[in-house]
Amino acid sequence: MVESVQRAISILDKNVYQVTLNGTTYRRTVPSKEFYVHQWLWDSATHAMGLVYVDEQRAFDELFSLVSGQWENGLIAQITFNPNEKKYFPGPEYWGTEKCATGEIKTSGITQPPLLGISFAHVFSHTHSKKLQSRLLLEILPKVLKYHDYLKDYRDPENSGLLTVVHPWETGLDNSPRWDKPLQNIKLADIPDSVKSLVNRYRSDDKLSDPRVRPGLDDYYRYMYLVHLFKSWNWDYRVIVKKSPFAVKDILFNSLWCEANEALAKVLTTIDRNDDALRLKGWADETRQALRARRDPVTGYFRDQDVSSATPTDIGANTIATFLPLLAEAVDEKDAASTLSLLTDPAQFWTKTPVASTALSAKEFDPLKYWRGPTWPITNLFVIEGLRKYAKSPRAQSIRKELEDKTLSMIDAHGFFEYYDPQNGAARPGKPTPLGFGSFSWSAAIYVYLTYRRKEVV
Numbered sequence: 001m002v003e004s005v006q007r008a009i010s011i012l013d014k015n016v017y018q019v020t021l022n023g024t025t026y027r028r029t030v031p032s033k034e035f036y037v038h039q040w041l042w043d044s045a046t047h048a049m050g051l052v053y054v055d056e057q058r059a060f061d062e063l064f065s066l067v068s069g070q071w072e073n074g075l076i077a078q079i080t081f082n083p084n085e086k087k088y089f090p091g092p093e094y095w096g097t098e099k100c101a102t103g104e105i106k107t108s109g110i111t112q113p114p115l116l117g118i119s120f121a122h123v124f125s126h127t128h129s130k131k132l133q134s135r136l137l138l139e140i141l142p143k144v145l146k147y148h149d150y151l152k153d154y155r156d157p158e159n160s161g162l163l164t165v166v167h168p169w170e171t172g173l174d175n176s177p178r179w180d181k182p183l184q185n186i187k188l189a190d191i192p193d194s195v196k197s198l199v200n201r202y203r204s205d206d207k208l209s210d211p212r213v214r215p216g217l218d219d220y221y222r223y224m225y226l227v228h229l230f231k232s233w234n235w236d237y238r239v240i241v242k243k244s245p246f247a248v249k250d251i252l253f254n255s256l257w258c259e260a261n262e263a264l265a266k267v268l269t270t271i272d273r274n275d276d277a278l279r280l281k282g283w284a285d286e287t288r289q290a291l292r293a294r295r296d297p298v299t300g301y302f303r304d305q306d307v308s309s310a311t312p313t314d315i316g317a318n319t320i321a322t323f324l325p326l327l328a329e330a331v332d333e334k335d336a337a338s339t340l341s342l343l344t345d346p347a348q349f350w351t352k353t354p355v356a357s358t359a360l361s362a363k364e365f366d367p368l369k370y371w372r373g374p375t376w377p378i379t380n381l382f383v384i385e386g387l388r389k390y391a392k393s394p395r396a397q398s399i400r401k402e403l404e405d406k407t408l409s410m411i412d413a414h415g416f417f418e419y420y421d422p423q424n425g426a427a428r429p430g431k432p433t434p435l436g437f438g439s440f441s442w443s444a445a446i447y448v449y450l451t452y453r454r455k456e457v458v
């Protein structure tokens with residue numbers, strides 16, 4: 001265990017990228033040098049949550065760099081690009097976001113699940129250095145709050161309590177079966193040849209990794225078509241949210257949004273910013289209410305909604321997202337038992353190496369293909385923290401402990417990979433269980449986080 005923590009720290013050390021932009025030096029951690037050579041939003045939020053236990057300065061640096069490319073409207077992008085890195089497609093040249101850039105800091109044009117507020121609150125409460133604490137409040141908190149204002153203002157224009165995401169990459173679970181139906185709104189025949197040929201020529205993930213474990217070609221055509229559309233609308237989010245053919249109220253994104261507002265409200269209360277705390281607490285409460293209403297009483301699943309047309313439709317796919325409302329405390333006590341039974345059902349999610357990202361019984365389940373079955377440390381982390389919220393339930397706490405053990409031993413046994421075969425090697429007999437890219441930073445950060453967090457009295 002101690003040895004694995006050391007190995008985790010050395011991966012986080014090796015994945016550091018230092019760069020000077022606009023006269024300021026940034027130290028940020030890339031997800032994996034094998035492919036993801038830039039800074040990703042919810043990856044870096046996770047890195048900071050682990051790093052703070054072993055190196056407070058680096059946790060601060062991670063967040064400092066993450067907010068550095070914030071747009072004037074408040075958006076914090078999915079990717080903050082490192083200069084001169086060519087491995088990743090789509091790099092900065094495909095986004096057309098130059099006019100939104102902060103000087104030399106270039107970014108993509110969409111966001112990712114709002115884990116940042118949760119990460120900020122965790123880093124703040126675990127930082128002992130007074131100097132860093134005050135820098136967190138002065139230099140980072142205002143930008144995190146501005147990001148929340150952006151999300152509330154632009155992504156919930158109808159004030160429903162649920163934010164709208166406009167690209168599968170914004171959901172972080174890119175090719176989840178939940179997006180199959182909404183993506184059908186984009187007909188392949190309507191995608192210009194110029195977009196398809198960009199993908200055909202420059203797509204690199206399927207060359208650097210086994211294409212079986214990556215999203216499909218049609219997915220990439222649609223991903224890049226959305227980028228093309230948003231670019232043609234000048235990255236005007238009033239237009240994008242109204243017109244995007246992909247527009248969904250994502251359960252996972254909104255559960256994190258709810259918890260991020262709760263976590264930030266607590267920080268704001270401790271520094272006597274009570275009005276701001278109340279505002280964010282109000283957003284958390286309205287989102288929790290709206291999430292509750294998304295539970296299908298027949299199946300017990302929380303359902304995302306396709307809002308791309310005037311008549312919103314429920315999305316039926318059965319995936320790990322259904323456990324995220326635990327984190328938002330949006331699972332009522334009377335329903336918690338059935339949610340826990342679904343989670344621990346070996347025929348659904350509680351596979352040999354849990355938690356499968358898509359239910360084993362779902363027709364879309366694929367043990368190798370990215371978010372369509374494999375187990376990911378990041379989603380396990382959310383399930384663990386969600387279960388922790390149900391402190392009065394001995395059953396929830398015993399499942400939590402078991403999942404902590406299983407997540408740590410999965411990483412111990414197979415190394416710090418991007419994701420893992422949920423059936424522990426069964427999908428590729430004779431081949432290793434880990435999938436995707438290696439030396440992966442958030443798997444390392446989550447290892448550190450879980451090791452220290454379970455020792456805390458919470």
Ligand code: 9WN
Pocket residue numbers: 031036040042043078169172173174205
């Ligand atoms: C697109 C970096 C990111 C994660 C996402 C994961 C994957 C990117 C890609 O890698 O997405 O953002 O190119 O596949 O799906 O959750 O943040 O680790």
